[in-house]
Amino acid sequence: MSQTTDNRTYEHAEPLFTHLMLTDPHGPEHAALRDRIIEICLPLADHIARKYAGRGEAFDDLLQTARLGMVMAVDRYDVTTGSPFLGFAVPTIMGEVRRHFRDHIWPLHVPRREKELQGTVRMAAEELSRRLQRSPTAIELATELDVQVIDITRTLVAANAFQTRSLDTPARDNDGEPGMTVAETFGAEDPSYCLTEDTITVAPLLAQLPPEGRQLLIWRFYETLSQGEIAERLGVSQMSVSRKLTRLLGSLRAQTADEQPVPAP
Structure with missing residues (x-):
């Protein structure tokens, strides 16, 4: 194998996958190159395993699971899609680790x-x-x-x-030293509680919205577009967008109380 591949890292592995695609799947060069790719990608699996450490599972089990996910990512990655290997491998490896937790805990x-x-x-x-x-x-x-x-x-x-985790488990302070128990840290009201409660309440109503209304909310509150930018996309005036949003939000507020079907904006 050429010296140019010796310094490759998983952040820039795409040329190796291109080379791998051009080799005979049953030949020794293919097997050697696949082993090389797996070798340079091991640090990625190790990094993800460490991210999930300390959650009740032995680290060796997490490491083995993460490495299995990494091998799966190497074998499934299609370099012809143009997507970076890292963007494919990370969700694949994390998915395997999460499945391990799901199946065992x-x-x-x-x-x-x-x-x-x-x-x-x-x-x-x-x-x-x-x-x-x-x-x-x-x-x-x-x-x-x-x-x-x-x-x-x-x-x-x-x-x-x-x-x-038991409420009697000592919590860790900023220096990592044991401090008060988990139970002793309770007492203050979570400032995000009301937001969570509102989100759970309105979620079914959002699902009932017609596509046009749902898209309007996505543009405004998820993509944070201005009313003017939304108006440009729809080919209408900003005032028209403002009226649609006002009617839609007013309707949603009303439905959280009387649970009647949400009308189209």
């Missing part, structure tokens, strides 16, 4: 529906992450899987039920 009761949907949501999230080059929103996942947004929300919350 469920100390809290999680409804069967959320358990079954979690695997589907995970795979859809990985696919959308590759396609969008960012993490998908709950609405995008719901649209992709043709399920209610509230089901996606519950599934994502259930994904955090992998481990529990």
Whole structure:
């Protein structure tokens, strides 16, 4: 193998995959090059395994799982798509580690529906992450899987039920030293509680919106476009956009109280 490949790192592995694609899949050069790619990608798997350390699973198990995910990423990556290997490998490896937690740690009761949907949501999230080059929103996942947004929300919350911790466990201070117990840190109201509650309340109503209304909210509040920018996309006046948003938001506020169907904007 040429010396030029000796200094490759996983951040710039695409030329190696191009070379791999041109070799005989059953030949010794292909096998040697595949082994070389796996070797230079091991630090990526190790890094991701360390990210999940300290969550109730032995690090050796996490490392083995992450490396298995990395090998899967090497074998599945298609360099002809033009996407960087790193953008494909990270979700693949993290998906394998999360599946390990899902399959081995469920100390809290999680409804069967959320358990079954979690695997589907995970795979859809990985696919959308590759396609969008960012993490998908709950609405995008719901649209992709043709399920209610509230089901996606519950599934994502259930994904955090992998481990529990006693309230008597000492919490760590800023220097990493044991301090007060977890129970002793409680007492103050979380400032985000009301926001979370409002989000859960309005999620089913957002799912009922017609596509035009949902797109309007996505542009305004997820992509943070100005009313003028939205007006340009729609070919209408800014005042028209303002009226649509006012009617739509007013309708949503009303529905949180009387739970009547949300009319089209």
